[in-house]
Amino acid sequence: MTDIRLGPFGPFPWIDLILIGWFALTALSVAYMAWDAWRNNPELTVMKWGWVLVTLYLGPIALALYVLSCKEPAPGTHQRFIQPLWKQGLGSVIHCVAGDATGIIAAAVITGLLGLPMGIDLVIEYAAGFGFGLLIFQSLFMRDMMGGSYLAAVRHSLLPEWLSMNFMMTGMFPTMVILMMGREMRAMEPTQLLFWGTMSAAVAVGLAVAYPVNVWMVDKGLKHGMGTQHALGKGGHSMQAEQARWQAADEPAREAAWWTPRHAALGGCDHARKRARAPRRGRQHGPQRRCAVA
Numbered sequence: 001m002t003d004i005r006l007g008p009f010g011p012f013p014w015i016d017l018i019l020i021g022w023f024a025l026t027a028l029s030v031a032y033m034a035w036d037a038w039r040n041n042p043e044l045t046v047m048k049w050g051w052v053l054v055t056l057y058l059g060p061i062a063l064a065l066y067v068l069s070c071k072e073p074a075p076g077t078h079q080r081f082i083q084p085l086w087k088q089g090l091g092s093v094i095h096c097v098a099g100d101a102t103g104i105i106a107a108a109v110i111t112g113l114l115g116l117p118m119g120i121d122l123v124i125e126y127a128a129g130f131g132f133g134l135l136i137f138q139s140l141f142m143r144d145m146m147g148g149s150y151l152a153a154v155r156h157s158l159l160p161e162w163l164s165m166n167f168m169m170t171g172m173f174p175t176m177v178i179l180m181m182g183r184e185m186r187a188m189e190p191t192q193l194l195f196w197g198t199m200s201a202a203v204a205v206g207l208a209v210a211y212p213v214n215v216w217m218v219d220k221g222l223k224h225g226m227g228t229q230h231a232l233g234k235g236g237h238s239m240q241a242e243q244a245r246w247q248a249a250d251e252p253a254r255e256a257a258w259w260t261p262r263h264a265a266l267g268g269c270d271h272a273r274k275r276a277r278a279p280r281r282g283r284q285h286g287p288q289r290r291c292a293v294a
Helices: 014-039 045-058 060-069 085-114 118-146 150-180 193-219 239-258 261-265 270-277
Strands: none
Touching: 014 045, 014 060, 014 193, 045 060, 045 085, 045 118, 045 193, 060 085, 085 118, 085 150, 085 193, 118 150, 150 193
């Protein structure tokens, strides 16, 4: 304990003074990050929000990662600058952590204020992190690629989000338990600086643990890495090309859904199959060929 006071507050423990300095640097980092991301950097909008959120949790650490991996060094060079796989993997894990950690921290605040036991805390935080990461940060982002289909976005995001979330939790949860269940019980109270310092440390460990699996998923095409407003992910292809790729992957499922038992009973119809595969571009006038009923 120190003798330092700030107005009516204090005296402060040394750890609180360190955290005050850290959070001051975090505020400056977030301000610069938001300004640069929206004013100068051509990354995708969802990544702008992702970087800002992760910087809110990790402060100067996230700002350093942003400068090294994503900040455009010169106009027109962003797409080439972010091509290395390690940067693509970092973009993927930033996207994951931004969504998952937001859900986890929000749930931790609520359960902490309610005074719930640690075991129940962790279950609620896992559900909140996975739900927010999958349903908001992953699926809303993927929805445009799915031709506007939110359910298709959820289906395609489920496996990579589940993998990434579990690796992140492997780092976060033990860190939270160790720091919260130690000598400083203030770490369990959201009204204390130590609680927010614990959350920051847990997010940092979770990001480090989840990074390798995100690099692997980007390399195997299961997830997208860092993108720009002009090109997406590891291959540097356009958003339109990505939408066409996912729609082609979904074509068998859509055809199976349209090919009803009634058509099977009719013994098949080439016209029906062609209609299932063809894009719908509006109604065509004139006589239509129908399947003949046996």
